[in-house]
Amino acid sequence: MRYFQPATLDEALAIRRGNDVVPLAGATDVYPARAGRRAWGDPTHKDVLDLSRIEALRGIEDRGDHVRIGALATWTDLIRADLPPLFDGMKRAAREVGGVQVQNRGTVVGNACTASPAGDGIPNLLALDAAFEIEGPSPRLVPAEAFFTGYRATACGPHDIVAAIRIPKREGRGHFVKLGARRYLVISIAMVAAALETDAAGRIVSARIAVGACSAAAGRLPLLEAALPGAPLTDAPALVEPRHLAHLTPIDDIRASAGYRMAAALALVGDALADLSRPAARVA
């Protein structure tokens, strides 16, 4: 295995163009994933492109109309960042990714690029209409819904690097709920992220809701999102129906059966809306 450790994004992109490499930022997933596929000496392993020395990729920045999360920004950076209530769900997810020791090294962008169906950051990125800054032969901005293309698959090509995620700043509050087999340090059975805007009378103006761990890639709930505007927020939990989740395709696995996942997702959507209808309890 060869290991590249460039100091600039341009160098990293040149390496990416000329070699078959797996990019690495916080490195908290690459080792367990590889250990699971036998030892590191496995000749099928790709070479590694370590991005951790590229200073320009660090930090979370408020850019007026959007917040930019650099490719090396960690979950702890996110928890500590001063962000509006729209980001509360994202911060809740940050606190559920492993323990603090993993939150201190694991990155938001890395979690997205791994594109695990159970990636805790992903439903939030969908609900927040995040966009991915992809650098490479054809630099582009890809909306989250187009970025997550399937099971551990993304729109980031073999010669591309995700430099940052941009999240548009809007009114409203975000929330995130996750079900695991225990409270902490656990992979999700099902999870829900929501971003809701309400008017002065407490009626829903817009709703963006996404479910994770219930399909090959996390996805939004367009039927429910269309049903909610106009309704009082306090009535919202009762408006959630099984048909709003009918397009999800949960699987049976070691953590839960498909039927349990579907039932859990339905309950979690209601819980997320109920939580949002209560006075804001800020986290982090």
Next chain:
Amino acid sequence: MLEVDKDRARHAVQPQHAFLVTLKVNGEEHRLNVDARTTLLDALRDRLHLTGTKKGCGLGQCGACTIIVDGRRVVSCLTLAVMNQGKEITTIEGLANGALHPVQQAFIEHDAFQCGYCTPGQIMSAVGLIQEGRTRSDDEIRENMSGNLCRCGAYTNIVDAIKDAIAHGLDPREAMTQAVEAIAQDAGREA
């Protein structure tokens, strides 16, 4: 240009299988040739013979290998030695300064372990937590210690020990300073 810097400049774009790295552990610099795949944990234990840091799961789940790097607690099994070039690394061996660190003392007084295997990781994690200041309630301590598993189930006493370390004169903001000073003094003694 230092030899290490030359080496770094060369492998910025040229890939390598092995690296010459300088690891600053407990105030002392160590130069090592490591395979790129070597985790920081294995480098500490097998190359520097600092075996206080324990290897539990090797997958970032148990927290036994928790150390402090540049002021933040991390699991050393999920980071590569080559990624920690030049960073300030503190392990359990660097914590005591003649007398035990207040967190070490509190763990003993509260019997906050049984077999002891997870203890160095618990203590390093607690030192990091106290410095973060997120210890306003038992629940908050439990949440922020959730990255450290104790299969003997000493959790109740671990929370008590952490509260005691804070109550008995360990100012959260000084937890790290104290550890860093201990290291500096140790280094001074050896020099």
